[in-house]
Amino acid sequence: xxxxxxxxxxxxxxxxxxxxxxxxxxxxxxxxxxxxxxxxxxxxxxxxxxxxxxxxxxxxxxxxxxxxxxxxxxxxxxxxxxxxxxxxxxxxxxxxxxxxxxxxxxxxxxx
Amino acid sequence: xxxxxxxxxxxxxxxxxxxxxxxxxxxxxxxxxxxxxxxxxxxxxxxxxxxxxxxxxxxxxxxxxxxxxxxxxxxxxxxxxxxxxxxxxxxxxxxxxxxxxxxxxxxxxxxxxxxxxxxxxxxxxxxxxxxxxxxxxxxxxxxxxxxxxxxxxxxxxxxxxxxxxxxxxxxxxxxxxxxxxxxxxxxxxxxxxxxxxxxxxxxxxxxxxxxxxxxxxxxxxxxxxxxxxxxxxxxxxxxxxxxxxxxxxxxxxxxxxxxxxxxxxxxxxxxxxxxxxxxxxxxxxxxxxxxxxxxxxxxxxxxxxxxxxxxxxxxxxxxxxxxxxxxxxxxxxxxxxxxxxxxxxxxxxxxxxxxxxxxxxxxxxxxxxxxxxxxxxxxxxxxxxxxxxxxxxxxxxxxxxxxxxxxxxxxxxxxxxxxxxxxxxxxxxxxxxxxxxxxxxxxxxxxxxxxxxxxxxxxxxxxxx
Numbered sequence: 001x002x003x004x005x006x007x008x009x010x011x012x013x014x015x016x017x018x019x020x021x022x023x024x025x026x027x028x029x030x031x032x033x034x035x036x037x038x039x040x041x042x043x044x045x046x047x048x049x050x051x052x053x054x055x056x057x058x059x060x061x062x063x064x065x066x067x068x069x070x071x072x073x074x075x076x077x078x079x080x081x082x083x084x085x086x087x088x089x090x091x092x093x094x095x096x097x098x099x100x101x102x103x104x105x106x107x108x109x110x111x
Numbered sequence: 112x113x114x115x116x117x118x119x120x121x122x123x124x125x126x127x128x129x130x131x132x133x134x135x136x137x138x139x140x141x142x143x144x145x146x147x148x149x150x151x152x153x154x155x156x157x158x159x160x161x162x163x164x165x166x167x168x169x170x171x172x173x174x175x176x177x178x179x180x181x182x183x184x185x186x187x188x189x190x191x192x193x194x195x196x197x198x199x200x201x202x203x204x205x206x207x208x209x210x211x212x213x214x215x216x217x218x219x220x221x222x223x224x225x226x227x228x229x230x231x232x233x234x235x236x237x238x239x240x241x242x243x244x245x246x247x248x249x250x251x252x253x254x255x256x257x258x259x260x261x262x263x264x265x266x267x268x269x270x271x272x273x274x275x276x277x278x279x280x281x282x283x284x285x286x287x288x289x290x291x292x293x294x295x296x297x298x299x300x301x302x303x304x305x306x307x308x309x310x311x312x313x314x315x316x317x318x319x320x321x322x323x324x325x326x327x328x329x330x331x332x333x334x335x336x337x338x339x340x341x342x343x344x345x346x347x348x349x350x351x352x353x354x355x356x357x358x359x360x361x362x363x364x365x366x367x368x369x370x371x372x373x374x375x376x377x378x379x380x381x382x383x384x385x386x387x388x389x390x391x392x393x394x395x396x397x398x399x400x401x402x403x404x405x406x407x408x409x410x411x412x413x414x415x416x417x418x419x420x421x422x423x424x425x426x427x428x429x430x431x432x433x434x435x436x437x438x439x440x441x442x443x444x445x446x447x448x449x450x451x452x453x454x455x456x457x458x459x460x461x462x463x464x465x466x467x468x469x470x471x472x473x474x475x476x477x478x479x480x481x482x483x484x485x486x487x488x489x490x491x492x493x494x495x496x497x498x499x500x501x502x503x504x505x506x507x508x509x510x511x512x513x514x515x516x517x518x519x520x521x522x523x524x525x526x527x528x529x530x531x532x533x534x535x536x537x538x539x540x541x542x543x544x545x546x547x548x549x550x551x552x553x554x555x556x557x558x559x560x561x562x563x564x565x566x567x568x569x570x571x572x573x574x575x576x
Binding site: 053055083084087088090091092093 | 369370371372373375382384387389391393
């Protein structure tokens with residue numbers, strides 16, 4: 001997962017690119033990294049374009065990231081969910097928790 | 112009249128990857144296998160015999176339909192080659208087709224009919240040849256007399272080629288939406304738009320919104336909403352606070368807590384969007400999302416309770432064991448064998464000595480009835496190899512075999528099984544669903560009562576481990 005800070009719109013946003021699978025094997029890596037990223041920014045966009053698969057552990061990690069962001073008056077938005085990942089969000093009703101955008105550009109504009 | 116049903120593999124090859132393990136002729140459409148719709152129509156058309164022919168395997172269909180006694184007709188089966196044309200198929204089935212008028216159904220097509228209609232008279236009036244066709248198949252008559260009656264402009268039938276998931280989904284929803292179905296559908300139907308099968312447990316706080324169809328052995332937990340537009344197959348558990356709308360849940364599926372299934376097909380652990388055809392295989396087995404794993408403290412307590420109960424059973428059965436087993440060994444009715452079994456989801460096989468008692472004669476019947484064949488296994492409960500009650504032990508095979516992949520995380524082999532306690536038919540699907548249910552919802556004290564039930568149910572059992 002890649003992280004970089006974007007300030008092109010005047011707001012400091014943390015752009016996180018998730019790729020491959022997000023499951024029990026790498027959820028703790030995401031949570032640890034997210035705690036570090038929060039030292040730099042409060043507003044996040046998770047770019048899921050390259051995220052192929054997510055299970056309940058991975059979903060739980062993203063929800064935990066959202067909770068941590070909200071605790072610090074920040075936010076976390078999702079962009080570029082592929083249909084399979086999107087189905088998991090719909091099945092678990094997690095799509096109702098997040099602002100989901102078709103691409104990173106529209107997610108950046110929404111802040 | 113007779114009916115010849117010709118289905119070729121190429122017509123349904125799209126189905127294999129989508130619903131692995133389901134024979135296309137047994138694909139449930141509103142909880143009724145596709146083949147049964149064909150049989151129903153054949154009977155309405157006046158057929159007294161049906162012959163299924165295919166270039167693919169028909170074993171599952173034969174196992175399900177058998178010889179047709181259930182429908183009061185004779186059913187037979189035959190093989191054809193992939194490139195056989197209709198003429199060749201008729202020649203190969205000459206003995207079947209000779210003498211009588213034959214209705215030939217070719218293609219993987221759903222015949223949309225109305226059970227109120229008199230097809231027997233209609234077909235009797237039609238001439239030889241094709242009388243209905245679509246891109247995916249046709250209906251024709253052979254050996255019919257030349258038509259002497261008036262020409263029929265429109266046959267009250269239509270064909271739907273089952274060529275995609277979307278067609279399958281829309282067909283199922285269409286059938287579900289009939290207030291009074293033109294087809295005979297399974298389940299009780301004492302009000303419109305609602306069919307409910309046997310042994311369905313619906314929690315008071317759950318909601319059923321018509322149209323809905325529920326199969327047999329279904330459990331719907333608190334706060335769940337089914338429908339409108341839900342087809343729930345047999346052996347399904349819908350756990351708490353679930354919503355299932357405009358969706359098909361095929362048999363042997365567990366829908367975990369708080370899930371929302373909308374415009375989807377759920378088949379085991381596969382979730383499919385019928386419109387796009389996109390499917391996902393859930394990593395949480397059988398959509399077991401939200402299931403809390405048993406804590407280690409609870410496991411220790413459960414193991415302790417199982418050990419105490421096993422000790423009690425050993426004390427109870429020790430004297431009968433010491434008296435009966437030597438006699439039965441001498442009579443050759445007490446057979447022991449060593450096998451490797453998977454004992455838990457950890458997939459580490461252990462070697463267990465199992466006993467088979469041939470239940471012939473008073474003493475062996477008595478020994479079997481009081482589960483003396485399980486006596487030595489009770490000591491494995493102390494060693495932590497087996498639970499007192501759990502899943503039916505699965506024989507371990509070489510690494511990489513199918514079994515390794517089918518051992519689920521909830522699996523824990525027991526001396527007795529929950530399926531025996533519930534007296535459910537011990538076959539793969541039924542057993543799995545009841546064992547999974549108790550693996551999720553069981554507790555040590557419930558296990559004691561289930562063990563007692565299993566013990567008494569085995570009195571009438573003829574099989575041993």
